[in-house]
Amino acid sequence: MSTNIVWHEQALTKQDQRTKNKHHSAVFWFTGLSGSGKSTVANAAAKRLHDLGVNTYVLDGDNIRHGLNKDLGFSDEARKENIRRIGEVAKLFVDSGQIVFTAFISPFQEDRETVRQLLEKDEFVEVFVSCPLEECESRDPKGLYQKARAGQIPEFTGISSPYEAPAAPELVLETNLYSVDECVDQLIDFMKRKQWI
Incomplete structure (x- = not known):
């Protein structure tokens, strides 16, 4: 890392952005196995919140790997x-006063905790999208489990690579027990209890 890089303060603060937007900003970090419903619930929540006038953005694992992390x-x-x-990208969204949903398997607890440390108190919400492996595998929306079982995808989380479930997530969404709309209700109820929206 270069030693001559200095942080440049912006004219508008995070609180300025939150005041303008009339809501809190935070990262809702959706973690879970492939096929658990992370992206589906995150996008449904973003749509519902948009309709309520809340500024959101979804950072999806597959989409990010087409650009930033290709x-x-x-x-x-x-x-x-x-x-x-x-x-780091999610932190920028929080600084801009938005609620950002990240939909990534993010299999390692240590990595999720590293992201938590980037943010201030009440800016990181770990959302465990809980769904049994058997259910995720039966859904297999992208055919990835089938390929992993056939040995075509090495290091596939849940099959040939480990997944470390969150030890103490702020929110658990059980997508095998509740519909997408019910999971979104639970997420929005969480935000309302925190008085973030």
Whole structure:
């Protein structure tokens, strides 16, 4: 890292942005197995909140790997870098006064905690999208489990690579028990209890 880089303060603060937007800003970090419903619930929540006038953005794991992180593979080291970059981008969204949903498997607790440390108190919400492996595998929306079982995808989370479930998430959404709309209700209820919206 260069030693001559100095942080440049912006004219508008995070609180200025929150005041203008009339809501809190935070990262809702959706983590769970492939096929658990992370992106589906995150996008449904973003749509519902948009209709309520809340500024949101969804950072989706697959989409990010088409651009910002297209140079990364799926080794443990590359996965850590993937999450580090997303954490930094998510922090920028929080600074701009928005609620950002990140939909990433993010299999390692240590990496999720590293992102938490980038943010201030009440700016990081770990959302465990809980769904049994068998259910995720039966959904298999992208055919990835089938390929992983056939040995075509090495280091696939839940099959040949570990997933560390959150130890103490702020919110658990059980997508095998509740509909997408019910999960969004639970998420919005959480925000209302915190008086963020």
